[in-house]
Amino acid sequence: MSRSAIIDAIRRNKPAAPAPLPGIPVFANDGADMLETFIATAETGGSQVIRISDSRDIGTALSIRFPDAGIIASPLLFIDTHINLEAVQNPAELEQVDIAVIRGGPGVAENGAIWISEADCMHRVLPFICQHLFVLLDPAGIVQNMHQAYERIRIEKQGFGVFIAGPSKTADIEQSLVTGAQAARSLTIFLTAFSDSK
Amino acid sequence: MMEHAQKASRFIENESRTDWHDASLWFIRTKRDRVAHNIPEWEQLRELASQIKDNVLANLDAYLEQFEAQALKNGVKVHWAADAEAHNRIVHDILAGHGVRRLVKSKSMLTEECHLNEYLSRQGIEVVDTDLGERIIQLREEPPSHIVMPAIHLKKEEIGELFYEKLHTEKGATDPAYLTEAARRHLREKFVGADAAITGVNFAVAETGGVVVCTNEGNADMGVHLAPLQIHCMGIEKIIPRAADLGVFTRLLARSATGQPVTIYTSHYHRPGPGREMHIVIVDNGRSAQLGRPDFRNSLKCIRCGACMNTCPVYRRSGGHSYGYTIPGPIGSILTPGIDLKKYGDLPFASSLCGSCSDVCPVRIDIHQQLYRWRQVVVKEGGLPLVKRLVLNGAAWMLSRPAVYGFFGKLMRKAMRRLPRRFLYNRFNEWGKGRELPEPPRQSFNEWHKQNRSRS
Structure with a gap:
């Protein structure tokens, strides 16, 4: 059986000297303004950041950003949608979705990424297959760097989770940056305190 | 099997394209520097x-x-x-x-x-x-x-x-x-x-x-x-x-x-x-076999970022296809000899050993040291091409004999002045392809030293 053959070969060949696993510092810098840094890095990465003081205004903000939006999908109850996500059997049906609105967090100041887990999307493919993605992020849920982000989440808690740091992009043709490769063409981040709005 | 050097020489035939390739990769290297320094x-x-x-x-x-x-x-x-x-x-x-x-x-x-x-x-x-x-x-x-x-x-x-x-x-x-x-x-x-x-x-x-x-x-x-x-x-x-x-x-x-x-x-x-x-x-x-080579096991730390390729002066000017393996560049050149020394034995030589690859490697693989060590393995296994082997053996013989070295030095200093170009620049002079030989000095350092010390 190849499993035992591989494990045996590793056991024979691995270095004899012990190599202790290092502890990982958090590298946090107390003075940093995480919100400002987050907005700056997210925008550099091609995301749009919009501050919203009342989460009930999200619908208005959506229609300002994309007045001609087609089908809107969201697992969030306070968003007006055109599609009942619970009724979707085959995820390929979501190809028609123009705009998806989901919650995410924590957000990471050093790179503009936001953690989104399966529970936030209802369908794993939703944040990728939609044409435009909107993520609601609570500013209180912004951390400085990836070390702190991984401290906050448990990656195995759900079957799937992803850090998203901007719109789908590619530079595979002569290093020219093009947004809208295979997945969502744009990422808009709504910064809003939403702890009790679901 | 065509060697890296041959494929690279074909790659650089188009000079403006080579420059373009070089610049594209260097651009990424400079981007890497900017974010790393942040x-x-x-x-x-x-x-x-x-x-x-x-x-x-x-x-x-x-x-x-x-x-x-x-x-x-x-x-x-x-x-x-x-x-x-x-x-x-x-x-x-x-x-x-x-x-x-x-x-x-x-x-x-x-x-x-x-x-x-x-x-x-x-x-x-x-x-x-x-x-x-x-x-x-x-x-x-x-x-x-x-x-x-x-x-x-x-x-x-x-x-x-x-x-x-x-x-x-x-x-x-x-x-x-x-x-x-x-x-x-x-x-x-x-x-x-x-x-x-x-x-x-x-x-x-x-x-x-x-x-x-x-x-x-x-x-x-x-x-x-x-x-x-x-x-x-x-x-x-x-x-x-x-x-x-x-x-x-x-x-x-x-x-x-x-x-x-x-x-x-x-x-x-x-x-x-x-x-x-x-x-x-x-x-x-082949990975567990590589783990068993103490000099080379570090190559298994690689996280496949490609930084060593973007910075490598040889990769940038020879292109990935010259290496003949899925993973080209410096990291490919230390992974491949362990897979097939005969087939990939020339790759550790596709390097200037400048060490830039090791400097940018995010997991600190000693890439250039391993390139140097693979060269020694290749030589020991008789993997050098005939001409290179003859030239190096000849040089070793001459350089370990001061009298012979002195004689040939004198001969070449004279010959380089008098011989017509076609005797000096021909297919036997690999070095002279695209390069000019230096102006030969009038005398060797040894001769100069004797002369000047006796005067003082």
């Missing part, structure tokens, strides 16, 4: 990454067993493949068991290494690479020339021509945005119609039994979440011990690779979706 703890992160990988190599058997146990607990099916052939067979068996006809793949250097696409195509399965660069080279029927930017060697005019032929874009169209949009439409059709998705693996977390895949295009997720069957193929060295280690590696990977602060998508797969299946194939294919 992180005060950058060097500390590299050291941590290196230490974590040392720990992984010293405990790889235990971590793999832990990873497997956790993955099984998560409802994932785990397979082990000793070599490329076993890997391809296992993947095909899984696909055949589900009646898969159409397969989408995101980037995986491992499956390139195993030539999975060719294998599955022969069995009648349609394989579509979904990373844009990978799709381009797949349509051109050629291998990737870079591990992060597979089509870095191509001009937009060539891609426009290719898309006109294969995807029916407008004739003469070269706008990257237009071509990318055409690929998006083409690939979305493939995603929706796929029966299964295969991805590579950036990191496999022993503690949680999940795998992490990094992309900028989102193509791994489009494939995995739409198809009812997902397969992740990983080399044994992809293991990291803890979820917390991802903090270190995700901070290093994209910054080193493309100069981005992080890849757009960093996806963590732990369990299949409801009613779906998730498989992980763990592949050795």
Whole structure:
């Protein structure tokens, strides 16, 4: 059986000297303004950041950003949608979705990424297959760097989770940056305190 | 088998194109420098990454067993493949068991290494690479020339021509945005119609039994979440011990690779979706043998960022295809001799030993030292080409005999002044190709020293 053959070969060949696993510092810098840094890095990465003081205004903000939006999908109850996500059997049906609105967090100041887990999307493919993605992020849920982000989440808690740091992009043709490769063409981040709005 | 030097000399025939290739890669190197310098703890992160990988190599058997146990607990099916052939067979068996006809793949250097696409195509399965660069080279029927930017060697005019032929874009169209949009439409059709998705693996977390895949295009997720069957193929060295280690590696990977602060998508797969299946194939294919070579085992720390390629003066001016292996550049040149010393023995010589690769490596692999050590192995095994061997043996003989050396020195100083050009610059003078010999001095240092000391 190849499993035992591989494990045996590793056991024979691995270095004899012990190599202790290092502890990982958090590298946090107390003075940093995480919100400002987050907005700056997210925008550099091609995301749009919009501050919203009342989460009930999200619908208005959506229609300002994309007045001609087609089908809107969201697992969030306070968003007006055109599609009942619970009724979707085959995820390929979501190809028609123009705009998806989901919650995410924590957000990471050093790179503009936001953690989104399966529970936030209802369908794993939703944040990728939609044409435009909107993520609601609570500013209180912004951390400085990836070390702190991984401290906050448990990656195995759900079957799937992803850090998203901007719109789908590619530079595979002569290093020219093009947004809208295979997945969502744009990422808009709504910064809003939403702890009790679901 | 054509050597790196021969293929490289063909590559540089087109000088402006060589300059363009060189500049494209150097641009990425400078982007990498900018983002790396933004992180005060950058060097500390590299050291941590290196230490974590040392720990992984010293405990790889235990971590793999832990990873497997956790993955099984998560409802994932785990397979082990000793070599490329076993890997391809296992993947095909899984696909055949589900009646898969159409397969989408995101980037995986491992499956390139195993030539999975060719294998599955022969069995009648349609394989579509979904990373844009990978799709381009797949349509051109050629291998990737870079591990992060597979089509870095191509001009937009060539891609426009290719898309006109294969995807029916407008004739003469070269706008990257237009071509990318055409690929998006083409690939979305493939995603929706796929029966299964295969991805590579950036990191496999022993503690949680999940795998992490990094992309900028989102193509791994489009494939995995739409198809009812997902397969992740990983080399044994992809293991990291803890979820917390991802903090270190995700901070290093994209910054080193493309100069981005992080890849757009960093996806963590732990369990299949409801009613779906998730498989992980763990592949050795020569890695455990490399682990047994103390001088070279460090090469297994590689996280495939490609930084060593972007900085390498030889890679930048010879192109990835000159190396003749899936993983080109400095890291490829220390991985390949262990696979086949005869076939790849010239690659450790495709370097100036400047050490820039080691300087940018995010896991601090001593790449240039290993290149130097592989050269010694190649020489010991009699792997040097005849001419090089004769010249070096002749030089060793002469240089260890001061009288002979002095005689030939005198002879050459005279000869170089008097002989016509064609005697000095011909096919025997490799060095003189594209270079001028230095002006010969009137006397040797020895002669000068004697003369001047006697005067004082």
